[in-house]
Amino acid sequence: MKKRFKGKGRVADETKRDLDVRSLRAAQAQTKRQGKRQDIFHVQWQQLYDCADSGSRVRLIGLREQFDRQKHGVSEPAQVEVEVALLMNQAGFSVAFLEESEVRTADLECYLGDERLFVEVTAIVPTPSVRRATEPLDVERERLEDDLYHDVFVRRLISRMTEKARQLNRYCAPILLTVTVPFSEWLEEVRSRQEKIDLQRLSGLLSTALTSIPQLSGVLITCWNFSAQPARSNIRLSNATWVARSEGEIKFPRIRLLVINPSSTYSLGEKEVVALKSVL
Numbered sequence: 001m002k003k004r005f006k007g008k009g010r011v012a013d014e015t016k017r018d019l020d021v022r023s024l025r026a027a028q029a030q031t032k033r034q035g036k037r038q039d040i041f042h043v044q045w046q047q048l049y050d051c052a053d054s055g056s057r058v059r060l061i062g063l064r065e066q067f068d069r070q071k072h073g074v075s076e077p078a079q080v081e082v083e084v085a086l087l088m089n090q091a092g093f094s095v096a097f098l099e100e101s102e103v104r105t106a107d108l109e110c111y112l113g114d115e116r117l118f119v120e121v122t123a124i125v126p127t128p129s130v131r132r133a134t135e136p137l138d139v140e141r142e143r144l145e146d147d148l149y150h151d152v153f154v155r156r157l158i159s160r161m162t163e164k165a166r167q168l169n170r171y172c173a174p175i176l177l178t179v180t181v182p183f184s185e186w187l188e189e190v191r192s193r194q195e196k197i198d199l200q201r202l203s204g205l206l207s208t209a210l211t212s213i214p215q216l217s218g219v220l221i222t223c224w225n226f227s228a229q230p231a232r233s234n235i236r237l238s239n240a241t242w243v244a245r246s247e248g249e250i251k252f253p254r255i256r257l258l259v260i261n262p263s264s265t266y267s268l269g270e271k272e273v274v275a276l277k278s279v280l
Contacts, residue, residue, distance in 0.1 A: 037183065040251065041067055041079055044086045051089075052097070059097035073125050080123040080180040081107060083222075088119060091275040104167040106175065115269050117217075118175045120164050124156060126184040126225075154202065157221070158209045165215040174217035174266045176276075180253075183224040196229040203240035203259055210261040217264040220276070223255040243280040256280040 042064075049060050066078035085108055089095050093110035106118035157179060164177050206219060228244035242257040258276055260268060268276075 037079075041082060044082050048082065048085055048089065048095070055099060056095075056097040059099065076125045076182045077121075077123045080178075080182055081121045083180070084108070084119065084121045084178050087279055091279045093117070093275065106168060106171065112269075112272050112275055115272055116173050117268070117272060118168070118171055118173055120168060120175060120177050121180075122160055122164060122178065123180050123182055124160070125182060154205055157206065161206075161209060161213055161216060161219060165213045169215050171215070172266065174264070174268050174272070175215060176218050176220060176268070177216050178220040178222065180222040181224060181226065196227045197223070197255065198229045199242050199244065199255070199257060200231065200233070200236070203237055203242065203257060206257075206259045207237055207239060207261075210259065211263045213261070214263055214265045216261055217266055217268045218258065218260045218273075218276075221255070221257040221259075222253045224253045226255055228255055241277050241280060 045060060045064055045067075049057060052060060060082075063078040063081055067075045067082075069075060085095050085097065088108065088110050091112075093112050096109045098105050098107060098109055107121040108119035110117045110119055160179055161177060165175075168175055202221075206221075210216060210219065227247060228242075237259075239260040239262055240257065242255065245252055245254050247254065258280060260273060
């Protein structure tokens with residue numbers, strides 16, 4: 001009995017159909033994730049709005065309008081500011097949004113009892129650059145991953161720390177800088193190729209950098225897509241605390257890293273550090 005072989009055209013059609021099905025499923029999953037993140041934002045926003053003062057409510061309304069634009073690079077900073085404000089609130093701080101002005105100010109003013117703390121909120125939004133026509137897709141992705149997961153990412157963090165410290169050098173109170181890498185659909189697509197972050201190395205680099213930035217009392221790094229390398233030893237710096245979660249979480253970031261600056265001009269109090277560690 002002769003074997004029957006599929007023609008090239010039929011194989012090509014089936015391959016295209018499989019790709020179309022996978023693309024449709026990926027788009028549906030992306031839409032579902034976006035819907036959940038929007039729901040989470042509005043719940044967080046309402047929690048803050050219900051207990052905010054009049055000045056903070058004005059700022060919150062502006063942040064909601066900014067988020068609802070759903071534009072890349074515009075919505076993420078608004079989302080991050082609401083997330084950080086709620087995190088500080090959950091840590092036991094009373095939180096007030098500071099009014100925007102021509103003079104650069106911190107974003108939040110927080111109190112824990114009589115202790116005052118200013119919080120500057122900033123976001124690093126991952127953006128894949130446009131691929132050149134002569135450059136294969138894999139080469140472009142590898143280049144972008146190198147930018148995000150290796151020394152370039154660390155340099156971006158340190159550059160942001162230095163920039164914010166220079167802007168806020170007139171403050172006579174502790175300053176916590178929060179740097180968030182928000183959730184990115186593009187990073188989810190290349191998740192299997194991602195290089196995991198060595199948190200021990202990162203905390204050491206940030207600790208060293210902070211010694212020359214006395215304006216900052218500490219820095220809180222939050223990464224939603226990045227995964228952490230397994231710890232190679234149980235040794236940790238006494239001024240660094242982190243929490244790493246599994247990839248299945250959507251309500252919580254995969255990495256939170258808090259590094260306290262032992263050389264800061266205005267140091268965080270012990271109660272403030274304990275409160276921050278409790279919500280990582």
